[in-house]
Amino acid sequence: MNKAILSVVLGAALLATGCSNFKSDTESTRDLNDPSVSGRTLAEQVCAICHGVDGNSKNPVFPRLAGQQPAYLTEQLKAFRSHDRSDVLGYKYMWGIARNLTNKQIDELAQYYKGQTAIPGQAKETALVAQGDAIFHHGVEATSVPACASCHGPQGHGHDGFPRLASQHEDYILKQLSVFKHTNDRYAGMGAMMSPVAYNLSGPQARAVAAYLSAQR
Amino acid sequence: MNVLTFKKKFNLLHKVELMAVPMWRTVARKVTWQGVSIGLLTTVSAVASMDAAALPLFARQTGQNCQACHAGGKFPELTPYGRMFKLTGYTLGKRQLIPIAATLSFSSTSAPSASGAPGGAQNGGTGTQANGTPTFDKASLFAGGKLTDSIGAMAQYTFNNYSGSDDNHQAGRIYSNNADIRYAKHIINDQMDLVWGIDVNNNPGFEDVWNSSGVYGYGVVPGAVGTGSAVLPMLLSQQLGQSVVGAGAYAYWNKTLYVDLAGYRTGDGVFSFMTHNYNGQQTYIQGTNPYVRVALTHDWGASNAMIGYTYLDANVYESGAPMSGGGNYGNVGGPVDEHRDNMVDFQYQYLSDPHVVTVEMEDANEQVLYGGGGATDTSNAFQAKASYTFEAHYGTALSYFNVTNSSNNVTATNPGGTLSNGAGAFQTADLGSEGWTPEIFFMPVRNVRIGLQYTLFSRDNGTTLNASQNDTTFLYAWTAF
Numbered sequence: 058m059n060k061a062i063l064s065v066v067l068g069a070a071l072l073a074t075g076c077s078n079f080k081s082d083t084e085s086t087r088d089l090n091d092p093s094v095s096g097r098t099l100a101e102q103v104c105a106i107c108h109g110v111d112g113n114s115k116n117p118v119f120p121r122l123a124g125q126q127p128a129y130l131t132e133q134l135k136a137f138r139s140h141d142r143s144d145v146l147g148y149k150y151m152w153g154i155a156r157n158l159t160n161k162q163i164d165e166l167a168q169y170y171k172g173q174t175a176i177p178g179q180a181k182e183t184a185l186v187a188q189g190d191a192i193f194h195h196g197v198e199a200t201s202v203p204a205c206a207s208c209h210g211p212q213g214h215g216h217d218g219f220p221r222l223a224s225q226h227e228d229y230i231l232k233q234l235s236v237f238k239h240t241n242d243r244y245a246g247m248g249a250m251m252s253p254v255a256y257n258l259s260g261p262q263a264r265a266v267a268a269y270l271s272a273q274r
Numbered sequence: 275m276n277v278l279t280f281k282k283k284f285n286l287l288h289k290v291e292l293m294a295v296p297m298w299r300t301v302a303r304k305v306t307w308q309g310v311s312i313g314l315l316t317t318v319s320a321v322a323s324m325d326a327a328a329l330p331l332f333a334r335q336t337g338q339n340c341q342a343c344h345a346g347g348k349f350p351e352l353t354p355y356g357r358m359f360k361l362t363g364y365t366l367g368k369r370q371l372i373p374i375a376a377t378l379s380f381s382s383t384s385a386p387s388a389s390g391a392p393g394g395a396q397n398g399g400t401g402t403q404a405n406g407t408p409t410f411d412k413a414s415l416f417a418g419g420k421l422t423d424s425i426g427a428m429a430q431y432t433f434n435n436y437s438g439s440d441d442n443h444q445a446g447r448i449y450s451n452n453a454d455i456r457y458a459k460h461i462i463n464d465q466m467d468l469v470w471g472i473d474v475n476n477n478p479g480f481e482d483v484w485n486s487s488g489v490y491g492y493g494v495v496p497g498a499v500g501t502g503s504a505v506l507p508m509l510l511s512q513q514l515g516q517s518v519v520g521a522g523a524y525a526y527w528n529k530t531l532y533v534d535l536a537g538y539r540t541g542d543g544v545f546s547f548m549t550h551n552y553n554g555q556q557t558y559i560q561g562t563n564p565y566v567r568v569a570l571t572h573d574w575g576a577s578n579a580m581i582g583y584t585y586l587d588a589n590v591y592e593s594g595a596p597m598s599g600g601g602n603y604g605n606v607g608g609p610v611d612e613h614r615d616n617m618v619d620f621q622y623q624y625l626s627d628p629h630v631v632t633v634e635m636e637d638a639n640e641q642v643l644y645g646g647g648g649a650t651d652t653s654n655a656f657q658a659k660a661s662y663t664f665e666a667h668y669g670t671a672l673s674y675f676n677v678t679n680s681s682n683n684v685t686a687t688n689p690g691g692t693l694s695n696g697a698g699a700f701q702t703a704d705l706g707s708e709g710w711t712p713e714i715f716f717m718p719v720r721n722v723r724i725g726l727q728y729t730l731f732s733r734d735n736g737t738t739l740n741a742s743q744n745d746t747t748f749l750y751a752w753t754a755f
């Protein structure tokens with residue numbers, strides 16, 4: 058008898074909750090195929106799992122998005138959606154997430170992350186950071202590497218389609234430089250500009266720049 | 275060294291994966307039914323080439339690679355993302371029109387003893403596979419995924435090619451495997467991050483997301499060797515799996531504290547669709563049996579860790595079936611043995627690219643108090659596993675188990691008049707075992723895994739004498755589509 062009651066109660070509860078949720082609960086849904094869901098809800102319910110609610114991810118596999126330039130983020134999400142960006146981790150994690158995002162949702166996501174405050178990492182090696190500082194602001198004349206600051210801004214905050222790099226994970230910056238250097242996976246859009254820059258940057262120089270940027274606010 | 279600096283130019287596997295969609299579309303246009311009979315090799319190859327076009331259920335739903343949810347793309351180890359996917363009720367992504375997927379597993383087992391593999395929990399009995407013979411082990415059909423914004427499920431039906439024997443011939447059977455139905459909410463505000471949910475499942479521990487219970491324990495690959503002759507605590511043995519149904523509630527607060535409380539009852543009546551056990555036998559339990567799970571978690575950088583505790587108190591009818599003449603379950607009245615399990619577990623994970631490491635340990639203790647007359651038994655099991663994957667394609671793992679059992683002086687043939695129905699119920703001898711299992715595996719594409727395990731027994735049947743005779747080589751191929 059108890060089991061019968063338990064069955065009925067559970068069944069009724071499941072049905073009740075199910076019926077009430079057949080239309081998207083736009084405040085807490087994780088539905089990636091519903092254009093009525095806001096970018097904020099998607100950021101909190103889906104993106105936050107890897108990128109953090111405030112866009113400050115912990116795992117360097119996933120970039121920090123807090124304070125990111127909206128134009129850059131919009132271009133990247135659209136590139137994932139169209140498969141124009143195909144670096145290994147990008148396609149493994151982001152193609153599926155972005156496949157049904159609407160332009161409106163993408164714009165809202167970009168604005169959400171622009172509104173978050175970036176938390177910088179801690180600088181580890183002073184000499185390395187100083188070297189990175191010099192490369193970032195003055196480039197490497199011997200190999201014709203331009204100053205990163207000329208496009209990404211003197212503080213690495215970026216502007217328009219040029220991404221914010223300050224506070225970004227060191228490892229993430231290194232991997233993306235490697236993608237630009239060795240592949241065409243991010244060649245679409247403004248990414249094409251980075252290939253010659255990354256090509257002329259040596260491994261130690263890339264590590265220095267990444268170490269410097271990750272510690273900037 | 276930054277591996278990525280050289281890997282992209284030479285990483286053909288990556289390119290193959292990207293090319294898989296147009297390749298498969300081309301292949302699909304040319305496939306005829308006559309081609310289906312070409313054989314096992316062709317089947318596996320075809321499944322491999324289906325990679326991007328026909329992914330397993332959850333990958334289709336999320337559009338993501340297996341690697342998003344499974345550490346290094348290797349089941350069953352879950353990433354923090356995979357755990358959240360499960361805790362939020364399998365509801366992330368895009369609801370599928372046909373929410374099904376399937377897995378197939380093939381293997382070859384070689385052991386010096388004539389009976390073949392020593393019969394772990396996964397292969398359903400002793401000597402089910404002839405020495406060194408390639409066999410088709412199991413096929414599973416998965417259904418579920420996202421049902422509504424808050425409800426999702428994962429239900430598995432399995433065909434086990436070696437589930438039993440009829441007239442001295444191995445017989446395959448279809449049975450209900452693990453099933454899990456959830457309602458979940460994720461509340462995020464300035465003060466907290468709270469996931470809570472209600473869960474119904476048919477295997478204590480299946481609801482967990484750290485794979486410490488027997489469901490995803492030692493030798494999880496279908497047909498794998500397991501831990502030999504030892505009597506495992508119920509949390510690891512899965513004795514209650516597909517026999518019971520439990521309902522519970524769980525909460526995960528600020529990605530720090532996880533608590534799960536559930537009660538299990540014999541799964542019959544309306545729930546019997548979840549308890550069609552593979553051998554047709556059902557373990558009956560008395561009343562509602564508590565399951566408690568608490569875990570503390572922390573993540574930093576590319577690492578995350580968990581330390582947890584699990585408690586299960588199961589009152590199991592010794593008869594294992596309704597009493598003769600007693601009618602249905604409600605009339606079972608025989609002796610009841612109380613199995614009281616306590617388990618402490620730990621897990622550490624390092625998730626980076628291209629290196630992924632998962633280390634897990636479980637230390638479980640079971641006290642059995644026999645209802646017929648006061649005799650007791652104990653089982654202590656320690657298991658540990660470390661897995662490593664590189665670029666989500668290549669990997670290795672090393673597992674260790676050490677199980678000790680008590681030896682009851684009340685034997686089955688001489689119950690001493692104190693146990694009313696104890697035939698075979700208690701441990702009349704120490705069946706403990708100890709051993710290691712190194713493994714190497716390769717995942718050419720994300721939904722195919724080929725692996726080789728070798729299990730070395732340093733103790734089996736409670737003795738080190740001739741234990742190595744049970745050393746077993748296990749070669750397997752697994753695919754999902």
